[in-house]
Amino acid sequence: MEFIIARSQDISAIKIVKTSATLIGLALLLASCSSKPPKSLVTPLPPVSKQPLPGKSAQSHEPVRGVWLATVSRLDWPPVSSVTASSPAARISQQKKALTDKLDKLQSLGINTVFFQVKPDGTALWASKILPWSDTLTGKIGQDPGYDPLQFMLDEAHKRGMKVHAWFNPYRVSVNTKPSTVAELNNTLPLHPASVFVLHRDWIRTASDRFVLDPGIPEARDWITSIVAEVVSRYPVDGVQFDDYFYTEAPGSTLDDNLTFRRYGHGFASKADWRRHNTQLLIEQVSRTIKQLKPGVEFGVSPAGVWRNVSHDPAGSYTSGAAAYDEAYADTRLWVQQGLLDYIAPQLYWPFARKAARYDVLAQWWAEVVKPTHTRLYIGVALYKVGEPSKSEPDWMISGGVPELKKQLDMNESNPQIQGTILFRENYLNQPQTQEAVSYLKRRWGNAG
Structure with missing residues (x-):
């Protein structure tokens, strides 16, 4: 989750029900890639976008006390040392124990929901027919972790009474553009499945x-949807979450989508409006x-905290931070x-005293946005700054x-529109500088004994 705050840290589902075979068949149709062989799983999905949304989910909604568990660059899991373990069996054992140890600690702190990063880039942490296995597990893209x-x-969290939301980074393909990374991606060509980098090179941009994938290409959005459909169809996940990565650019590394805009952007007053439309279509x-x-x-x-600043839009917040609407081309308020x-x-990810983006100002602004809707509001809190x-x-x-931290949790738990808190991110619970705060969380949320 790197859009504004954590960029410097380089963070950057279920027993199959009777109908799922049919649903998967609809959601995961095969289509040839534009460059002919090899073939790729792409989604000519059923025309669901023209049908009304069913009613809201029937899950019970106790207040969420959550944590993000990042796998990109092995930030929270799996342990870096596990990749060089003496044998596959040792690696598997180390990775499983590290995860159950984390879940035990989270349970003791009163955490009831884990937002688990299952798609950190163009790879998967599940047995996918669309994405190759993640190199975070074995050190090699496409290698079966066993x-x-x-x-x-899911098994271990549910055993402990905790929910799991599958956290996807939709558009990221790699965390860098080094020649070694290009070579690793190209080496997946013989695999089934190979990386989208080699299957659909025409979808790939640099930013x-x-x-990254170019969000303006309809087939790329279909492909992302097929990935989500695969997880939802096959695993008992409690939820799906996208982070703030939609259009992500740096001043010296912008996404060149001029050709895509020329092809698909007819009728839009600006490229910015067209980009927001593309993100809207994906959602x-x-x-x-x-x-x-x-x-x-x-x-x-989980978007960047500022939708728009009041200086750009009278409906915006009294802030002056980077805004999702203008910089990630994500009209997050509209989706609510x-x-x-x-x-x-x-x-x-700011304290009460940060004038450019006060925590209380933004929390109250979002509370007002969700108030007339059925969308629940959880607040992401900057554990990494503690x-x-x-x-x-x-x-x-x-x-x-x-x-x-107490002020932020007090506000979250006293405002009826705020129904949960999510800590960013798990490994900061284990750092020396956060231990006073972790003890406080345990007293407040968990079992101090």
């Missing part, structure tokens, strides 16, 4: 010094596909208003960050 991490996570398509496959699976997005999301989890020295945000250092 077990199914998503199924293992923020990473390989609509994924939302309706999930509800057709399994209405009880929740769909949510249209009922496309079961929940929204804005990343409010205890860290900062000239612009010194509050995170005072008494181990506990007073600031």
Whole structure:
């Protein structure tokens, strides 16, 4: 989750029901890639976008006390050391134990929902027929890890009474564009499945010094939807979440979609409007596909905390931070208003005292946005800043960050529109600088004994 706050850290489903075979057949049709062989799983999905959304999911909704567990670059899991274990059996054992140890600790802290990153880039942490296995597991893209991490996570979390939301980064293909990365991606060509990088080279662009999919290409959006459909159809996930990666650019590394705009952008006043339309289409398509496959699976997005600043839009917040609408081309407020999301989890990674983007100002703004809707509001909190020295945000250092964290949790738990808190991210629960805050969380949420 890297759009504004964590960019510097380089973060950057289920026993098959009777109808699922039919549904998977509809959702995961084969189509030839534009460059002829090899073939790729792409989704000419049923025309779900023209049908009304079913009613909201019937899950019980106790307040969410959640945590993001990142797998990109092995930030939270699996352990880096496991990849060089003495044998596959040792690696599997180490990875499984690391995960169950984490779940035990999360359970003791009162965490009830894990947002598990199953698609960190163009690879998968489940047995996919569309994506190659993630190299985070074995060190090599496409190498079978010898077990199914998503199924293992689901089994172990559910055993502990915890929910799991499958967290997808929709468009990222790689975390860098190094020659070695290009070689690794090209080496997947003989695999089944191979990387989208070699199957659909014409979909690939460079942005923020990473390989990404071009969101303006309809077939690329269909492909992403097919990936979500595969997980929802096959695994007992409790939810699906997209992070803030839609259009992501850096000043020196922008996404060149001029040709795509010329091809698909007719009728739009600006490229920005067209880009927002593309993101809207993806959200609509994924939302309706999930509800057709399994209405009880929740769909949510965790966007950058600022929708728009009031200086750009009278409906915006009294902030001056980078805005999702203008920089990620994501009209997150509209998705709430249209009922496309079961929940929204804005990343409010600032303290009360940060004038450019005050925590309380943004939390209240989002509370007002969801108030007339059925969309639930969970707030993403910056655990990664707790205890860290900062000239612009010194509050995170005072008494181990506990007073600031307490203020944020007090607000979240006293506002009836805010129905949960999600901590970013899991491994910061294990760092020396956060231990006062972790003890506080255990007293507040968990079992101090």
